[in-house]
Amino acid sequence: MKNIYFLLSLLFSITLVSNHSFSQEEEEEEEDFSAYDSFDMDENTKRYCTPKIVGISPAKLITIGYDFAGPHTINAGAMGDLIPSQSEEVSNYHGLRVGLNLPLVSNNKILINLGMTYLKANYNFTNSSLAHPLHRALNGNIRSLGVNTTIFKPLNEKNFLLGFYAAEYSGNYDFIYFQSMGLVKHSALLVYGWKPHDRLQYGFGATQSYRAGEVNLFPIIMYNFTSKNRNWGIEALLPARMHYRYKLDQRSLLFAGFELEGTSYHLSNRPYVDFPENLTFTNPPGESPYDAGNLELRRSEIRLHAKYEYGITSFIWLSAQVGYALNYRFDVDNGEFFRGFFKDVPYVMENQVSGTPYIQLSLNLVSP
Numbered sequence: 001m002k003n004i005y006f007l008l009s010l011l012f013s014i015t016l017v018s019n020h021s022f023s024q025e026e027e028e029e030e031e032d033f034s035a036y037d038s039f040d041m042d043e044n045t046k047r048y049c050t051p052k053i054v055g056i057s058p059a060k061l062i063t064i065g066y067d068f069a070g071p072h073t074i075n076a077g078a079m080g081d082l083i084p085s086q087s088e089e090v091s092n093y094h095g096l097r098v099g100l101n102l103p104l105v106s107n108n109k110i111l112i113n114l115g116m117t118y119l120k121a122n123y124n125f126t127n128s129s130l131a132h133p134l135h136r137a138l139n140g141n142i143r144s145l146g147v148n149t150t151i152f153k154p155l156n157e158k159n160f161l162l163g164f165y166a167a168e169y170s171g172n173y174d175f176i177y178f179q180s181m182g183l184v185k186h187s188a189l190l191v192y193g194w195k196p197h198d199r200l201q202y203g204f205g206a207t208q209s210y211r212a213g214e215v216n217l218f219p220i221i222m223y224n225f226t227s228k229n230r231n232w233g234i235e236a237l238l239p240a241r242m243h244y245r246y247k248l249d250q251r252s253l254l255f256a257g258f259e260l261e262g263t264s265y266h267l268s269n270r271p272y273v274d275f276p277e278n279l280t281f282t283n284p285p286g287e288s289p290y291d292a293g294n295l296e297l298r299r300s301e302i303r304l305h306a307k308y309e310y311g312i313t314s315f316i317w318l319s320a321q322v323g324y325a326l327n328y329r330f331d332v333d334n335g336e337f338f339r340g341f342f343k344d345v346p347y348v349m350e351n352q353v354s355g356t357p358y359i360q361l362s363l364n365l366v367s368p
Helices: 002-025 133-138
Strands: 059-069 072-076 086-106 111-125 140-154 159-171 185-197 200-209 216-226 232-238 241-249 252-266 295-311 316-334 356-367
Touching: 059 316, 072 133, 086 140, 086 356, 111 133, 140 252, 159 200, 185 216, 252 316, 295 356
Parallel strands: 159 252
Antiparallel strands: 059 086, 059 356, 072 086, 086 111, 111 140, 140 159, 159 185, 185 200, 200 216, 216 232, 232 241, 241 252, 252 295, 295 316, 316 356
């Protein structure tokens, strides 16, 4: 599955390069600046690029949504010699999704947004008598609560910096069993970008992210493009997401693409979960021994989907998404550490999860 994902990312990257070359070849309509000769203009005034391009989908300020995924199988792996592997059928998982992204500072020199996210997944198993501790830990819900900030800093008319920071509190906690604030996960992104004209924006950078389920460092390609006729475009931040956009009319947009979605969830060892103590191996080797109270679920999936967005008014938009969720990672690890892509460090438990169809509906307050 991971190889399929990286092949998709490579394919889409090639598409971006091709579209960039094509967009550079398109001739821009020349504006007759002689019409402004009668105006007095201060040649020393510095001008800055804006954070948007024409035709891009509206920025969502407030989102309230609901996510529902269909039946699938979770094959939980063995834990040493103490717990054998076991497969269980999930009838569905579903949950509320809330997002805020509100401007704190907004002028032509800098844009600073503050945001919040809340995602919940309620797992429902067909079997009411679960034996494996992973299934028992998931039976109910896992959730993620996060705060974030986005900073767009234009440097001049053509170049900009884009920064992002997020802190996430994720796990199978509830209002009775809270987990330590020391388990908060931190993500960051920095992109240096170009905006050649009002239909093209691209950049390169790096991110520390949990989208692949565990902390890792990724190179980033940002690419936003709108065609000359304004009818179609591409919105991408690879390898995290990419969408092809088609404008049906002024208030109707159709998308097709994918998104890598995930984080690392702390699994509280509650009385009814019962992860076994004192396994004989250490993970990672040479580091702290296995700790049943320090387990984390590295959960990540690739969501292939089509999406329709409709503007009821210029400020209120509906969004409907249908697609198929492919498992990327669903393994259990011992605490927080940096594994990287190429380290051969065993997981405490390696699990298999089948794909499933899903739908997602949301109501959004947008910035037109």
